[in-house]
Amino acid sequence: MQQVSPTTLLQPPAAAPVGRSDVVRIEAGLTLECGQSLGPIDIAYCAHGTLNPARDNAILVCHALTGDQYVAAPHPLTGKPGWWSRMVGPGLPIDTDRFFVLCTNVLGGCMGSTGPRSIGPKGEPWGTEFPPITIRDMVRAQALLLDHFGIDRLFAAIGGSMGGMQVLEWVATYPERVFAAMPIATAPYHSAQNIAFNEVSRQAIFADPEWHGGRYWAHDTVPARGLAVARMMAHITYLSEEALAAKFGRRVRREARAAAGSSTGGALGTASLFGEMFEVESYLRHQGSSFVRRFDANSYLTITRALDYFDLSAAFDGDFAAPFRGVKTRFCVVSLSSDWLFPTSASRSLVRALNRAGVNVSFVEIETDRGHDAFLLDEPDLDRTMRGFLNGAAEQAGLNRGDSEPGDSGDSA
């Protein structure tokens, strides 16, 4: 068991207040997959709900590439509601009245967990010297936090996109420690197309004059333009053509040049070249400039690299069933019909692998025209699936059954 520093609050987790946010320092640290030792490490997390005395009602929610631990609590930098506050909360599908919900900032992140912005051995931020992180490293760090809480087994691990990869890695690495798993809009490996998009993002950051070889802090600046462009490009991949057409179409917003520069340019800093701007451009610029206020460029590089490395079959000669043989975890795999970044075909190949391994798996494709990000949006079928899967699993696990969906007639069975 790892040592916990005296600075860490040692009160019993059962006393955790709703929406508690904290950082745990694990003195022993972690030997990373690359072989390098990292330690001590900090793990920042948010906790909602109450851990029951048996400590068997914990749900780990894993965040995506640019997410963080503020799953259901307001973000301290942006003030916006938590990124999944429509899913996680009292009476919501991930019901904090029943479950103890944990969400950690991933290793390599920039919201309190150890990452490239943390102070390294040279007394300055790690920057590009930060060792390469893998999805498994993120998961092993989360496991250390569970040890800290005395949680032997998660009732469920849930996550979308990169969060879904962590869910898969959780089961592959600690099959005994996950009762139910819900990987959403994800894949058992990062495809060449996914890697290609990430590379464009990284090159955008490298091309920023403020990048300074990754030592931008020494110049009291950040590569805001590069990071914003990276975010803009990535954001397109999170949407669908239908979603963009419905939201913006070809509408143009006309503005005075000066106003365009200050109101929407943000990190990009320039006015629109032609004195007018399509609404979709304006939207992307806003996405880019608000992103750089809360995210670190070196973290972005570290985490996109972790995504690229992800391939569950790597150690098994390309066999995706191998990591799941003999696994007792119940799965619910969810894909989104208009998601072209992690398409349904990727989820289906995951489901096939799980079937080959004899795992108990449900598989639902949510019909939506809103692309990859739909898992964060109001999708009633996703809510129903989440609620039903967790209820069914809770019944299997011997936890108290939750209320069925409001208005649910329960007429099918």
Place this chain on the structure above:
Amino acid sequence: MRLDQRLIADMIRPGSRVLDVGSGDGTLIDHLYRTRNCDARGIEIDMRAVTQSVAHGLPVMHGDADHDLSDYPDAAFDYVVLQRTLQAVERPREVLAQMLRIGRYAIVSFPNFGHWRLRLQLLTSGRMPMTAVWHTPWYETPNIHPCTIRDFLALCEEEDYVVERWLAIDEEGDRSPWRRSIRLANLFGEQALFLLRRRGGR
């Protein structure tokens, strides 16, 4: 629950591992899980039905008999059930072979195309028969491989499957009295229900 589903449930030993291929709204697996203590899972082609089932806490995946059975390991289940679907799959012979590869027993129900009313309609009108069981016109029916009870038995013989039990079922799904004679069952049974196993696979 339909009466024929009750008959299927009665064939299944409590505590078994069951795969219901074409699980529909999940009624059978829900019953098997709740009252028979079975590890019952479903495959369903209709996404609405899948979502509904999962929303009720049932382990159901989107997929179909023709494409998704080959993934499962040998003997992964005690029973593999195919209700009223055999006539609608692309390759019935292959589907049956897969069912008996991944399951020790296969439970198969299908509408009997040898029923006297169908024979009479075809004979007298010269057109494709339409009955309560066979109710869609030929140009839009999903039932691309209709067969009779005797056809099915011939296939079982050819494939060397052991027929453990068989029943003729009427339109409501209740057991028909034609238990002794296959010829009579083939004439008067609207549907048929078979419990099969591989020879030597007991």
